[in-house]
Amino acid sequence: xxxxxxxxxxxxxxxxxxxxxxxxxxxxxxxxxxxxxxxxxxxxxxxxxxxxxxxxxxxxxxxxxxxxxxxxxxxxxxxxxxxxxxxxxxxxxxxxxxxxxxxxxxxxxxxxxxxxxxxxxxxxxxxxxxxxxxxxxxxxx
Numbered sequence: 001x002x003x004x005x006x007x008x009x010x011x012x013x014x015x016x017x018x019x020x021x022x023x024x025x026x027x028x029x030x031x032x033x034x035x036x037x038x039x040x041x042x043x044x045x046x047x048x049x050x051x052x053x054x055x056x057x058x059x060x061x062x063x064x065x066x067x068x069x070x071x072x073x074x075x076x077x078x079x080x081x082x083x084x085x086x087x088x089x090x091x092x093x094x095x096x097x098x099x100x101x102x103x104x105x106x107x108x109x110x111x112x113x114x115x116x117x118x119x120x121x122x123x124x125x126x127x128x129x130x131x132x133x134x135x136x137x138x139x140x141x
Contacts, residue, residue, distance in 0.1 A: 016101045018130045018139065019113060020094035022123040027062040027079055030096065030122070034077070038115045042066045042077055050138050052085050059084035074101040078139075087138050091128070098125070099139060 023030055031042040047060040064077040076099040080087050088094070098116070100109070109127070116125040130136045 016099055016130065016139075017104065017109060018128045019098040019100070019116070019125055020091055020128045021096040021098060021116060021125045022093055023095055023119075023121055024123075025121050027064070027077070027096065030119070031064050031077055033119045034116060037119055038112060040066050040075065042075070048078060050082070050087060052082070052087065052089075052135075052138060057084065059087075061087050071104070072102050073104045075099070076101070088133055088135050090134050094128075097128075097139070 034040050035042055042064040045063045045065050048063040049058040052059050059082040061082040062079040066075045078097045080094050113125050
């Protein structure tokens with residue numbers, strides 16, 4: 001008897017935009033400045049728990065959130081360095097990530113990135129392609 005086999009391929013959809021931010025500022029200070037310069041309203045949420053060691057021990061990362069009500073675009077500000085290591089180890093030079101979910105047009109995205117780059121003490125803010133990151137699953141929540 002011959003059995004037909006079918007393989008199911010599962011691919012995770014990384015439907016978000018990722019901006020890496022490098023700065024020496026503390027998380028609360030950079031969020032305050034983003035709020036001030038870009039008229040955002042980042043609010044601190046519970047720390048994000050991620051098992052980065054794959055051994056069942058969760059690392060905590062500071063986490064802020066904000067939503068543009070008009071377009072229902074969600075912004076998440078996440079620290080790259082946590083209590084037990086890096087959220088995205090291959091991007092150790094990035095101190096924080098701005099994760100943008102739902103729709104944002106290229107003009108608004110460009111304005112957000114250039115606005116962050118104008119903040120004093122921000123070294124750089126650049127758009128990163130999440131699919132090119134080895135530990136991209138750590139950014140799913």
